[in-house]
Amino acid sequence: MTTAFERQLLGTRRPLATPSVQISAPPAQTTARVSAAVAPTSNATLENRHRWERAYRWRLRLTDTAVVIGSTGVAAWIQIAAIAQVHLADAPWQYGRVFVLTAAVWLLFLALFQTRSPRVIGQGIEYRRVLHATGMAFGVAAIAFVIMQSQGIRTQLLIALPLGTAAILATRWTSRRWLQRQRVAGHFVSRALVVGNRYDVEYVIDSLQTDGLHAYKVVGVILDQPHTEIMVDGQRYVSVGSVDDVATHAASLGADSVILASIPEGDRGYIKRLTWQLEGAAAELSLSSPLVDVAGPRMSLRPVEGLPLIQVEIPTFEGGRHLAKRAFDIAVASIALVFVAIVTPFVALAIKLESKGPVFFVQPRVGRDGETFPMLKFRSMHVDAENMLHTVAELNEGSGPLFKLKRDPRVTRVGTFLRKFSIDELPQFANVLLGDMSIVGPRPPLPRETSLYENDTYRRLYIRPGITGPWQISGRSHLSWEESVRLDLRYVENWSVTGDMLILLKTVGTVFKAEGAY
Template sequence: MTILSDNRRLSSVSAPSRMLRYLPTSALIIDATIIVLIGALAVTGRRELPLFGEPASVEMSLVIAGPLILFGWLLAVALNGGYRKDVFGAGLDEFKRVLNGSLIAAGLTGVVSYLAKFDLSRGFFVLAFALGVPLLLMGRWSLRRALHAARVRGALRQRVLLVGTRAHVDETFSVLRREKWLGYQVVGALTPEWDLSEETPMGLPIVGNANEAAAMAMDAQADALFFAGGSVGSSSQLRRTVWELEKHHIDVVVAPSVSDISNERVRIRPVGGLPLMHIDPPTWSDASRWGKRTFDIVGSAALILAFLPLIAFASLQIWLFDRGPVLFRQTRIGKDGEEFKCFKFRTMVVNAEALVADLQKQMGQSALLFKMKDDPRITKPGSWMRRFSVDELPQLFNVILGDMSLVGPRPQVRKEVDLYDSAMSRRLHVRPGMTGLWQVSGRNDLTAEEAMRLDLYYVDNWSMIQDIAILCRTLGAVLASRGAY
């Protein structure tokens, strides 16, 4: 492979985004703006609101102390690492640093005021930090949402070279290409010198060999180098490459051959200078405990009461349309392979099951996760009920009965379960859910393989916080009708 051809391959990819260097500055400006506004609100609130005794004017006492408190707040967040460039974009580290910095600022403000015998208004103090902390976190969340949206559109990305064998490179490439919000633009691969291929099986161009990683990273104007399996012959070789890249401020990322593992299950423990990755066992057994079951019962009972008028209206619409059955009861497979009757509002013609085989042949689809747009079996009231997932409200009674959970993999019929391989059978370790990770990640717009991967991730990495997050995201997915048909 000639250098000329390598340069042509690399020049076909957009230039690296240098706007990323301004992310910390943008976060600082947002934080400063929020804190100044919160200071003004706290002063106004203490003057106008009788929450802390008689309303009082505190402007004079805060002429000097106010700016010092606000500046100290920003400084505490900064010293806690809240503006480091590696905290933006993914993970909870950014929010933890902002929260911890804010709590330190609040604590120091109280201690210094006491030691200096400064008469700081308690109303101002409580209002400033009680309002400021959540608003700072919301500001960071908004910045992250904007960053993710820009990256999905192709902006604010880091140029990345992947180093390793073709199989390991493709494994990493598939994740980075799928999760566009991470902001990694893969420009090529570097493989061992014995590999003379021009591209990987997934079509990623091979632009050089792993022994030239540092030089190729500079030629490609790469922002980061990902070292996957088979990338280097020894740890000393990797160390020398890191030293070389350090001079040019190119990030180094080691991508182990581990995927779909939540950060809560991963622990890095250095032993004798060797960083060892410890992976905790899957958490699916925790999803069967009393805490989740209690949450399901209380949550489903509350939702039934809240949606009772809608349930009654949908039932009437179905009956008036064709005088057919209101509910559709279908045998589904639940936890540990046990069968149960899954309740849904009937959204299709009465003989819909008899027509499915012909439709599968027409669409050329497998029985596994079979779905189609503009399904001719759907009735008029069924169309709007499917669009907003109203047809699934009767499954709240399945949750009460213990057949289902509010959150989990979708229940499937026997012929779909019979197509499972050994990995997919792990879905049966937990109760099926009314909503799940794949529903809030694209619903029917996802391929069957993507939906399976998300279900398996949920089973292996279950947590109550994740369940609550999925329920919150479900509301947005339903209202926007994303992937619903």
């Protein structure tokens, strides 16, 4: 610290003389910056999208960590408690080490398999990645502990693996339901600009609206013919500009995603130019594929000398996958029939108390390869319902070959309840065990319905019909005939055992909601 006297001396000190040297300013061309060489930066809309994606990933990361530490910790605690009476001094350290390493490997593989990637958020592939990552993590951990001759991995396999896997899938399912509610409210959603010709843009918007995931909100369209408009489900969309200026319009509309429904005719370089335009303005460019209703697992990208070829696996209707499906059917049907045997006396009593006649209703249905089989149901109509069909035929509310009547006078009061919660379908597990049906599959048609099929519709009969299926979880009787056929054909070509399990889980919720059942 300087004193007042020192400050006075410093204040009166003269500055040193500086040499008279003239420093010239650098040429203008050395300080100018070429604007075309500056890398694009993110705009506010793109940053907002990245922000909510990071927030959701952190939510998943926290729940995954809690489940992994909790399940592996429980397994280690049980092991330590079981051998506490042996008084092994190094037991807590030994099993504690196994707990820490198992949890670390598990969390590492969940990250390596990109189970929290924005590309899988809210999609079925998320569950598959979690299962693959978990299986690989415990396989690697088991091999490592066997090589090191370390104790404690067996308890982790028997307790932590099933407990943690079920818990992670449950928390992921809960998170997806939460995300969907947020998206319905307008949060955590991608704002999309759809570009292309009129027909393809209409198809994309209609598909996004019926998707049910609410992942995209269409904020605008750009059609190949300027100053035109389209109408989709009563909503009017006006083209906001030209296909050559997509990035500018995406920024003005606050769109973080661009969906290219179709490219301008004869312009092969359009997609490349569009990706360059969207740098810093959008998070993703999605291309609508002409391969309608072909599931992702059947498609793979194979670049050949700069030519990106999309390979599509041709569906097969026999072989190992179908044997696995049959084994799954037998296992589930065997367990379900135990429950059916318990409830049958009560259902039979209710049916008998209201109307005379048999408890079960046997109806011919068309199964795989067009073969007819007798399908079992609990009787939900009066005994002479088939003879009364001509009296209500003109009241048909169904579409296509289907006959549906919301308030069918032939249905009994007990039958209305049985149909509402699909209890009348329970005896069909016997059909599954006999091999006539599958747990999951297309709806089993009546012979008179198949006589009205068009050529493509017959593909529904390439596999066994199911007790439940995509039609069951997508609206049931509310679906149009065309939509029902489309869902069934998509299932026939793209089914998987994992997909069947997901349909079963969704069926439970659909049955309890009792929507579209009559």
